[in-house]
Amino acid sequence: MKFQSIEFLNGNCTLANISKRVFLVSFTLFVTVFLLSLLRGSLHSSSKISASTSLRSNDTKQCDLFSGKWVSHPQGPYYNTETCHFIPDQQNCIKNGRPDTEFMNWRWKPDECDLPLFNAKQFLEIVRGKSMAFVGDSVGRNQMQSLLCLLAGVAYPNDISGRYTLHPYSTVRFYADYNFTLATVWSTFLVRASDADPGGHSYSSIMKLYLDEVDKSWVTQIQNFDYVIISVGQWFLRPLMFYESGQVVGCYYCNNENITTLTNYYGLKKAYQTAFKTLMDLKGYKGVTILRTYSPQHFENGQWNDGGSCGRTRPFTPKEMRLDGYMLEGYLSEVEVFRAEEKEARKRGLQFWLIDISELMMLRPDGHPNKYGRSRDKNMTVNDCVHWCIPGPIDTWNEFLLHMMKIGYGISFN
Incomplete structure (x- = not known):
């Protein structure tokens, strides 16, 4: 004042x-x-004890974009299967036969302000001559595919993935009219990982995580990117063996009495610490690092491998559902690391931003493909309560992203 x-x-x-x-x-x-x-x-x-993120507008008024509620939006989504050809079969809920459509008719309303609609032309002008990478797992790729569809009404990119040596799940696209590069870089743990099970890799096999060694397959790709959006989480729920300085320090869900039992949050925090510190020390890196927080899943009556499903057709109200259990712990672990590393980044003249979606997406059990999802690698349907229908509530994440890029970003932790 x-x-x-x-x-x-x-x-x-x-x-x-x-x-x-x-x-x-x-x-x-x-x-x-x-x-x-x-x-x-x-x-x-x-x-109060909280970790809330605020955006500062030109008149210095702060609004917590991530505190609010879902409200009816009869106008429907920005795009559909006819106007966007980037919707993957895995999350193309309407194409796969989902009969209800109300899940597409809700928008996020912050308590103290309005979240502007996504403007594709405005987004492309902001990123003209720049580059953006989504680094992480398939939920991060899910957000990138949403962004492709949001931009499809204005411009379509060329797929230039073949020019690079990448993981098969990574892609690079180029918007020639805007000189804008958009990439998704596959790295499920952010740190070096390998299979530990002699029987080979499976959905439930144990993996080795070298928590103090960054996964070079992504960090060598993003030195010159202007925006790097990082998000992992779901893969840390599988059996894991943790290594530091080349030595085993513990394990999660591996049932080995001779090894110290650690939580998966231990591994998640260490992985984020290594990733953030590596970016801060990366020579020549001047990009904006953005953490998109934990994306909740909504399996009911079982998990993904024992009959769990998510057949709800309406959002929860804040009184009906809140983050708890392992999803709350995962979220708090991410935020704790972010708070510490963001302060250090500021000292070095770097920007760390937070897209805090965990609690608001906890209210959207209706937004998943459920039985209208498909396996990426097999021609079969799956009960998918991890990823998000496209179009659907995941488009909100990119509304947040554009708003941050447009007006500037300020963070406030009470």
Whole structure:
């Protein structure tokens, strides 16, 4: 809060004028003290333990974009299967026969402001001559595919993935009219990983994670990117053997009495620490690093491999559902690391942003493909309560992204 000083003019002054000025100075001091006391009281009464992210607009008013509710939006989605050819079969819920469509008719409404609609032309102008990479697992790829569809009404990119040596799940696309490169870089753990099961890789086989060694397959690709959006989480729920300095330090869900049992959150935090520190130390890297927080799953009556499903057709209200259990722990682990590393990044002149979607997406059990999902590698349907239908609530993540890029970003942790 700024207070302007009162400047006295030179020249002759009458006693009346001097009295008036003394009164004005006294009155100004009184008002200043009064306002400061109110401010102290307000800060004291509103203090709480939380990790909330605010965006600062041009008029310095802060609004927590991620605190609000889902409201009816009868206008429907930005695109459909006719206007976007990038919708993958795995998340193309309408093509796969989902009969209800109401899940596409909701928008996120922050409590204290409005989240602007996505403007594809505006987005492409902002990223003209720049580059953006989604680094992480298939949910990160899910967001990138949503972005492709949001932009499809204005421009279609060329697939230039063949020019690079990449993981088969990684892609690079180029918008020639805007000189904009959009990539997805596959790295499920962010750190070096390998199979530990002699029987080979499967959905439930144990894996080795070298928590202090970054996965070079992604970090060598993104040095010159302007925006790097990082997101992992779901793969940390499988059996894991943790290594640091080349030595086993513990394991998660591996049932080995001779090895210290650690939580998967231990591995998640260490992996993010290694990734963030590597980016800060990466020579020549000046990009904006963006953490998209944990994306919740909504299996009910079982898990993905024992009959679990997610057949709800409407959002929860905040009173009906909140983050808890392992999803809350995963979210808090990410935020804890982010808070520490963001402070260090600022000292080095780097920008770390947070897209805090965990709690608001917890309210969207209706947004998953459920039995209208398909396996990426096999010609079969699956009960998918991890990924998100396209179009669907995942488009909101890119509304957040555009808004941050458009007005600038400020973070506030109470």
